[in-house]
Amino acid sequence: MLEMSGLRKVYNPGTVRELCLFENFSLSIPGGQFLSIVGSNGSGKSSLMNLICGTIRPDAGQIAVDGLDITKMPEHRRLKRIGRIHQNPAMGTCASMSILENLALADNKVRRMNLMPGVDRKRKERYREMLRPLGLGLENMLDARAGSLSGGQRQALAMVMCVMTPIDFLILDEHTAALDPKTSDLIMELTDKAVRENGLTALMVTHNLRYAIQYGDRLLMLHQGGIVLDKAGKEKEATRLEDVLDLFTQISIELGN
Amino acid sequence: MAVPLLSFLRAFPATLEQGLIYALMALGVMLTYLILDFPDLTVDGSFPLGGAVSTSLILSGFSPLPALLLAAAADMAAGLVTGLIHVKLKIRALFSGIIVMTALYSINLRITGGSSLLSIPRGSVTLFRNNALAEALPSALSTLLIALMLVAAAKIALDLLLGTRLGLLLRAAGDKQRVVTALGRDQGNVKILGLALANGLVAFCGGVLCQQQRLFELSMGTGAMVLSLASVIIGVNLFKRAEKLRDTTKVIIGALIYKASYGLAISLGLRPGDMKLVTALLFLGILSTRLLRAKEAEDHA
Numbered sequence: 141m142l143e144m145s146g147l148r149k150v151y152n153p154g155t156v157r158e159l160c161l162f163e164n165f166s167l168s169i170p171g172g173q174f175l176s177i178v179g180s181n182g183s184g185k186s187s188l189m190n191l192i193c194g195t196i197r198p199d200a201g202q203i204a205v206d207g208l209d210i211t212k213m214p215e216h217r218r219l220k221r222i223g224r225i226h227q228n229p230a231m232g233t234c235a236s237m238s239i240l241e242n243l244a245l246a247d248n249k250v251r252r253m254n255l256m257p258g259v260d261r262k263r264k265e266r267y268r269e270m271l272r273p274l275g276l277g278l279e280n281m282l283d284a285r286a287g288s289l290s291g292g293q294r295q296a297l298a299m300v301m302c303v304m305t306p307i308d309f310l311i312l313d314e315h316t317a318a319l320d321p322k323t324s325d326l327i328m329e330l331t332d333k334a335v336r337e338n339g340l341t342a343l344m345v346t347h348n349l350r351y352a353i354q355y356g357d358r359l360l361m362l363h364q365g366g367i368v369l370d371k372a373g374k375e376k377e378a379t380r381l382e383d384v385l386d387l388f389t390q391i392s393i394e395l396g397n
Numbered sequence: 398m399a400v401p402l403l404s405f406l407r408a409f410p411a412t413l414e415q416g417l418i419y420a421l422m423a424l425g426v427m428l429t430y431l432i433l434d435f436p437d438l439t440v441d442g443s444f445p446l447g448g449a450v451s452t453s454l455i456l457s458g459f460s461p462l463p464a465l466l467l468a469a470a471a472d473m474a475a476g477l478v479t480g481l482i483h484v485k486l487k488i489r490a491l492f493s494g495i496i497v498m499t500a501l502y503s504i505n506l507r508i509t510g511g512s513s514l515l516s517i518p519r520g521s522v523t524l525f526r527n528n529a530l531a532e533a534l535p536s537a538l539s540t541l542l543i544a545l546m547l548v549a550a551a552k553i554a555l556d557l558l559l560g561t562r563l564g565l566l567l568r569a570a571g572d573k574q575r576v577v578t579a580l581g582r583d584q585g586n587v588k589i590l591g592l593a594l595a596n597g598l599v600a601f602c603g604g605v606l607c608q609q610q611r612l613f614e615l616s617m618g619t620g621a622m623v624l625s626l627a628s629v630i631i632g633v634n635l636f637k638r639a640e641k642l643r644d645t646t647k648v649i650i651g652a653l654i655y656k657a658s659y660g661l662a663i664s665l666g667l668r669p670g671d672m673k674l675v676t677a678l679l680f681l682g683i684l685s686t687r688l689l690r691a692k693e694a695e696d697h698a
Contacts, residue, residue: 220581232579234572237565245569248562249580255558258565302579 142169142192142309142341147201149187149365161187161365165201169358171308173372174335174342176352178384179362180392185345188362189313192343194218205308220249223302223340225295225315225331232298235287239278239297242286243267246301270300274330292323296330303334310335312344316351324348328355349388353381363391405664409657410541416656417544418606419628421551423652424645425598426625428555431633431644433591434571438494438622439479440599442501443472445618447600449508452515452613461524461608468604469597475501476596480589498618505615513615515607523608540609547605551598552645558594567591620673627676628652630683 147165152158161184169175179185190196192203194215203211210218225232233242244259247267264282271279274296278289286294295315302310312331316324332355335342346352352359359376361369361384369387371379405412422444429437447468454464475497483493509515522528524543531539558564569576570587577584599621607613632651636642662675 214583216578216581216583219579224579226575231573231575234569234576236572237568241565241568245565245576245580248565251562253562253566253582255561255563258560258562 141171141206143202143204144168144191145202145204147191147203148199149191149196150199153199162191162198162201163365165365167360167367169341169343171206171341172339173358174332174340174356175344175358175360176356177343177345177360177362178347178349178352178388180388182364183362184365185362186313187365189224189311189343189345192218192309193222193224193311221307222309222311223307224311224313225298225302227314227317229291229295229298229318230287232301233286233289233294236285238283238285239271239289240264240267240282242297242301243270243282243304246304249305270304271297274300275326290323292319292327295319295323295327299327299330299334303338303340307338308341310340310342312342312346314345314347317347324351331355349381349384353379353384359384361387361391401661401664401666405661408660408664410537412656412660413653414540414544414609416653417541417548417649418602418609419624419656420548420649420652421602421605422599422621423625423628423632423648424548424551424555425595425602426622427629427644427648428567428595428598429592430626430629431648432559432568432571433588433595435483435490435588435592436494436626437476437479437592437595438491439475439497439501439592439596440494440622440625441618441620442498442505443475443596443599443618444603444621445505445613445615446475446501446508447472447603448607448613448617449505449515449603449615450600451604452517452607453508453510455517455521455523455608456515461522461528465524465601465604468600472596472600472603473593476592476594477589479596480585480592483592484585484589494622501618502615509613509615515613517608517611517613519611521611523611524605525609526611544605544609547601548649551601552649555598555645556643563590620676623680624655624676625652627680627683628655630680631655634683 145166147162149162150158150160177185177188187196191198194213198211202209234245240259247263248258267282268279276293276296278293278297286297289297316327319327328351334340342356344356357376358372359369359379360367368391422440426437426440429435450468450471451464454467455461479493479497482488482496483490506513517523520527525531525540531543534542559568566577566582566587570584570591574584577587603617628651629648630651631654632647632649633644635651636647659672662672663669667675
């Protein structure tokens with residue numbers, strides 16, 4: 141259970157560009173839920189992800205996981221139990237390191253970072269088994285540098301690295317936005333599978349309304365730091381693309397876009 | 398032409414010795430610049446710090462190896478301070494290095510008791526003289542061979558380190574900080590650790606050089622970072638296509654090439670005082686071509 145209560149976030153406080161994005165924002169996400177979040181640019185989607193991960197701190201309010209207050213916990217400590225996939229596929233992997241080394245890094249997440257060999261050769265076959273279901277041929281190119289991979293391959297690798305060690309939350313920050321439609325579909329399927337198989341609580345920010353409808357069991361629309369639509373379960377299943385699109389357009393017109 | 402060439406050849410063994418010793422520092426700079434992606438100017442102060450500590454200790458009766466280890470410890474502390482300034486106070490990498498480098502000038506003078514020159518008497522035990530190993534080796538080659546052993550040891554140690562879990566994390570910190578954070582590690586601490594290790598290697602170089610020359614000079618640090626960086630960049634760029642060759646090997650060869658071209662330039666009539674200008678120009682040349690290349694390649698994803 142992830143609970144945010146009374147969150148307040150002001151950007152550029154005390155300047156002419158002061159922007160109060162969240163004011164008394166509350167949201168709770170039950171464990172195991174797959175939540176899709178849509179909203180126009182500047183609606184607070186990414187800020188929300190950054191608040192959850194600890195990349196930015198709220199000015200007021202509380203964030204708690206299973207009753208434990210994590211509001212002041214530094215980002216790297218939170219990320220021990222949170223996996224995050226970014227929009228830019230280059231963010232989740234080290235370009236100069238091989239696929240094998242990247243996987244070994246992720247594998248070592250739960251281990252002590254000491255002077256033991258970084259890559260455990262005996263795990264190679266295990267890594268191949270993790271890569272094979274992706275259907276991208278990564279299992280046959282373990283020694284290739286991650287920087288030489290395509291965006292889709294790299295995003296898929298980042299996904300494998302994220303769920304390799306046990307995590308509670310998966311944060312997907314427009315993680316298909318930089319990919320071509322076919323690759324996006326593939327990454328979405330892999331995402332869904334990873335979430336279901338690992339029983340993860342997932343938060344997916346997306347500009348793709350179709351994905352938001354098709355995947356996940358709860359749909360949220362943000363607008364100027366507030367929740368304008370929140371449908372879960374049966375209600376969500378009954379939601380059609382047109383409904384969401386209508387609301388979305390309505391909001392956009394208000395903004396003058 | 399014949400005379401300069403002859404003098405170059407005559408000085409060649411000495412050039413090689415120097416190249417090998419300076420390679421130790423280049424390996425340290427490789428760790429910060431290439432692996433951690435941190436331009437660490439601490440080196441200009443920590444190189445003489447290593448020399449000052451090790452030389453002072455030898456003069457007060459220490460054996461050469463413990464003296465070097467203590468010098469490395471002093472430099473690790475210096476690297477630690479640079480890292481703390483950068484990470485905790487959020488001061489830019491270059492400035493953090495400059496601050497510590499400047500402070501070290503005074504500290505180095507304190508260590509030497511105020512003198513800017515210290516000489517080690519002929520009779521003193523150093524890594525290169527008056528010890529069992531040096532006496533067992535043929536005297537004409539002993540310095541070269543000992544320098545070679547030291548570089549080989551440093552290279553192997555660094556290669557091994559970079560292959561460990563910690564090594565992978567250091568490489569990740571220089572490649573993509575986000576990945577280190579995603580692994581639940583404080584990327585700032587990883588950087589600080591890397592800076593400490595790298596400066597430890599630099600101290601080693603400073604100490605070894607002073608023992609070989611039997612002389613410590615306060616000004617030996619001026620331009621140390623630039624000449625090491627030149628070695629790193631020469632080595633890495635020259636063997637860009639040699640994927641089988643490790644970066645450590647490339648950097649050592651780079652240091653040898655740098656010292657050889659230095660020797661060549663001197664025998665062609667340039668004065669030692671001109672060499673900083675030559676290094677600066679060489680450096681500029683390499684960096685500007687490198688910059689152009691960086692735009693084309695890398696991280697297309």
